[in-house]
Each structure stands twice: as structure tokens, then as C-alpha cells.
Amino acid sequence: MTDTRTLNLAVIAGDGIGPEVVAQAERVLDAVADLEGFTIDKTPYSLGAEHWLQTGETLSDETLARLKEHDAILFGAVGADPRSAEIPSGIIEREVLLKLRFAFDHYINLRPARFYPGAVSPLSHPGEIDFIVVREGTEGPYAGNGGVLRAGTEHEVATEVSLNTALGVERLIRYAFQLASTRERKKLALIHKTNVLVNAGQLYSRIFEEIAAEYPEVHTDYCHIDAATIYLTNDPQRFDVIVTDNLFGDIITDQAGAITGGIGLAPCGNINASGEFPSMFEPVHGSAPDIAGQNKANPIAAVLAGALLLRHVGLPAAAQRIEDAVEHVMASTPQTDLGTDEVGQAIIDRLT
Template identity: 60%
Template sequence: MTRTIKLAVIPGDGIGPEVITEANRVLDAVLEGGDVQLDRTVFELGAERYLKTGDTLPEDEQRRIAEHDAILFGAVGGVPGDPRLKQANIERGLLLKLRFDFEHYANVRPCTLFPGVESKLADPGNVDFVVVREGTEGPYAGNGGTLRPGTPAEVATEVSVNTAFGVERVVRHAFETAQSRPRKKLTWVHKTNVLVHAGSMWQRIVESVAAEYPDIAVDYMHVDAATIFMVQDPPRFDVIVTDNLFGDILTDLAGAIGGGIGLAASGNINPDGTFPSMFEPVHGSAPDIAGQQLADPTAAILSAGLMLDHLGLSAEGDRIRDAVRADLASRGAQSRGTSEIGDAVIAQLPQRGA
């Protein structure tokens, strides 16, 4: 019996449409001959849509997106400094709104240094860890404001929101992630010596959940120390769980360690399945190279692999990662365009059942 997956595709801006085209081509190739098919709906949202219509995320389109099984997202953002976009804040109005409204409370970012990929570290060792970043709270919740704006006495606040409910569910997801991996190790990262209120709550919740997972080795690290050890000794990490802001910073550092942000995939996960999860490369829209076939689609392709994992198709997700691994190992110094990399990954896909 054929299974149909309803996929919402948001190509977005800049290089987003180019890399998402290749991700979709790889998805079609890896699913070919199987009993799963994709029913895609494309939503033209982003800076270009806003400039044409003034719409960021209309309610009716958000409702339609919610009816899908998953979201494949490209990139969002126009030309930096464009005065027409300065007040629109497309990122918050589209990307963050989807994350918050769809309860994407687990932002999952794997960091793997693939064979053939040069690291900026002299001796990186075996880099293979996952950062689980809380995705719906922290300073990104929008709890703040300004007083006397534009004056010498201006005051600006940005309150970091941490709830026991929100922390517990992302911590539990991180423990379950650690349990599914061979090393079964979890490092929780915060700044408990300074952020004593939120830090204390995180600590108590981690300790409480840890009691339910006695096979998981747990340690703690201040976020500043984590940045040091992530550079000096990345193999020490297996699964990291942290809050929204710290996670944003650490995952970009992890992207650099793993060979560059152009290889960094991510999943904005709603583990409960009440809304579709969203999968996206995190490299941004790169408007300066858009339309020139210069963008590397590998991060988008790997994000599609994460999506298949989430949808219960881990064998197909593994085939995508194996193909990417083989392609990266064989690239050498050759320079290829966006669609050429897509062709190469498709050519490297292992046979079904191999």
C-alpha cells in the first residue's frame, strides 16, 4: 500500500529555491521504486513575497501549512540593509512564527565531520555530536520592550523566558536522543553561576529526568567553557542540550567545526506530532550569490535526510547521508555548481536494500 506524505515546501529567498530544488530531486530519487510518495505544496513566502504584497505569513496559509506532515524550508531574507525590509523583520514574522506557533521546541542540529571535508581545526578527531536547542522560549520569546526610544535615556529589555514545562520537554527529548546513540552521553550547557534563577530550574529538571535514564552519562558545562572544549576537544561531546540563545551560538560554532555552515542541517522538531516539523539548512539566503548556481545544496539535502528520519523513514535518511558522505569524500578540489552537486549525490545513492 502506498503511503503519501504531504510536504509543505517554502523555498524562500536568495539561494533558498536553488538548494531546495536539489533537496527535492534527491528526495524523489531516494524514494523512487518504494511505497512512499510525496504530495508537495509550494508556499511562496519570504522577503520577495513581502515586497510584492506586504504579506509575511497570512493566517490562511499558516492553516494550510499546518495540515501537512512536514515542512522543507530554504532560506529567508532579502538584501541586508534594504530599507523596505528594515521594519518588516521577515525572520521573526515567518521563520520564528512557524517555530513558535507550531511548537518546534526541539531544534536539532547534528555536527559530523565527514571524510574528505577539511576542518579548520588542526586535529579535530572524530567529530560526531548533536545539539538539541530549546526552540520556543529564552530571549527569542519576544518578552521585552523599549522606553524613551531614540533618546539618550533609552531603555531596552529582552527577557529570557524559561518555563518548567518548556525545559522539561526539551530535556526529555535530548535524553531520548542520547539513548538512541551508541555513546549514551548527554552534556547540558548553561551559565548557572550567573543566571541563577533559570540555571537552577534547568539543573533541577535535568537531574529529575536523568533519574529516568540511568544508562545515560550526564555532565554539565558552562556555556563559555563549552565553546572552548568544542574547539579543543570536539569528540568529548555526544548530545548537548541547552537553551535557545546558547544553542543558537553553539550550533553555529558546531557548523564551523563540521566543515562550514554550508554543510549544517537542522530540524525544528515538534516531537508530539501536533504540528508539522520543519527542516532547513541554516546558511541563510546569501543574496550575493543567488541565481548563479554557486550555492552548495548539501545542507538542504542533509536536512531532507533528517526529515525522512522524523517521518519514520530512517533507512532512506541513511541512504541520503551515505550518498553525501561518498560525494564529499570524492570532491577533492573540484568546483561544481548547485545542480551538479545534486546530480553527484543522486549518482552516489546506495541501491535500496543494499
């Protein structure tokens, strides 16, 4: 049955290669919408380093309120050339990207890791790699609970407190179990450091065991974070769905990107699973200002972020069309032979 809905989409292209890869993702989304019969109503938002340089504004409350009214957000990348002395370090990342995540309670950071045909892995025998990391998105050390005393002196004290709540851990782990129960292998691994971080670790492991009793069909596993980095290198097939905290997830998702062909192929979903706020979907490669405007950026991560977006809003057939087209293009054409626009066009050609 054709889905004739209209998807109300906010688009934040951002800086560097962000506008280039997002443009291709938009083209692919429009093409699949035509094929599937739905409509996408897109609203662009100017946010990021260039916007800050022009206006002095990062992300206003008014803009945040407008973004809240959308069904979902497609995000490119923010951040200027790090050599620029005009922009305070980290202000764009903290006051745009992290502000969006916290304001819209994106408590699930979803990172698929799939080794596509045609990708190049640094592993000697990569085999089939297909797993998903479910990373906590609003707690841990990134919650901002910390500070500095006696700055600039020999007695300086700096603290970053890892904040973990039963509510945050429970909703994260329950999401991961629900996801694992829908996958063919039905495996879920908790990654933490329970032998050293005993307080947070005990909270995670206890709630993990409690929810596991509700999902007897899901096979469970546990790895310390240091062991997990070894398994990701030596035995990535061990993993199907991984659930972990914010900091550990930040580390292993980049490793997951590296073993599957590079973070230039890695999409990400910042999910508010309750539906109270719009979720946000992005490539994770950053703004790469050194190649901006040269038609060199690979848009596949942004295109796959669009597929994640469609799956999240209940359009799985359209999402699958995009993923199948990407797989075909990856398998049939060396990526170094195509520029940004050509990759986008090749995916559209395969779709249509």
C-alpha cells in the same frame, strides 16, 4: 518491507539561494522515494522577501492554516539583500521564520554536527566529530518578553527577558535523554551558565538531574557555556548529545557548523515532538543573495535537512541512504569542483 505511504510535504523555497538548494533537496527526496517505494506529494508556498515585495504579506493566518495540514515542511531561506532599503529590517525573519516556529510550537531545534570526509575544518587536528545539539526553540530571550522605555533619549531602557518554564525545560531535556539513549555513546551534556544565571540555571539543572534518574544508561555531563566553546574547539569529541537553552544553543550550533566544515553543510530540524503540528527542516546558511543564481551554492545542507525530515516522519532507511550518498560524494569529489546542480546530481547518481 517497502513503505508505500504518501508524504504530504509543504515546500517553502524562499529567497536568494533558497530555491536553488531546495530544488536539489527535492530531487534527492524524489529519487530516494522511488527507491524505497513511498510517494511525496509536494505543495509549494511563496513566502519570504520577494513575496513581501510583491504582495505586502509576510505569513497570513490562511497560509498558516494550510501549512498545518502537511506532514512536514521543507524550508529554504528567507531574507533579501541587507543593502535593500525596501524591506524593514528583520520583518521577514520575525514574521515568517519565527512565526512558523512559535505557531507550530517547534520547541526542539535539532542540529547535528558531523565532520564528513572531504570537509575542511579550521581545527588543526579535527579527528572524528559527531554530536547533536538539542536546543530549546520557543523560550529564553527569543520569546519576545521585553520592551523599550524613553527610546532615543539618554535615559533609554531596553529589556529582553529570558523566559523559562518548567514545561518547556522538561520536554526539552526529556527529548534529549531519549535521543542520547538511542546513540552508541549514550552521553548527554547540559550546557548553561548556572553560576551566574542562577534562576534559569537552577531550573535547568534540577530537571536535568530528575530526568537523569530515569535514564541510568546515559552518562551525563555539565559545562558552563563559556567553557563549552573552548571544548568545542579543543576537544569536540567530548560531546555526543548536548542540551541547552535557546540563546546558548544559537551560539554553539554555529560554532559546531564552523568546526565541521562550515554552516553551508549544516542541516537543522525545528521539531514539534508531540506531532500536533508539522515540523520544519532547513539548511541554516541563510539566503546568501550575493551568490544567488550563479550555481555556486552548496546544496548539501538542504539535502541533509531532507534526510532529517525523512527520519522524523519514520523513514529511517531512506534517510540513511541519503546520508550515505552524501558521505560518498563528500569523500570522493572536492566540493569546489562542483556547482549546485552537479552536487545534487552526484548524490542522486550515488543513490541510484
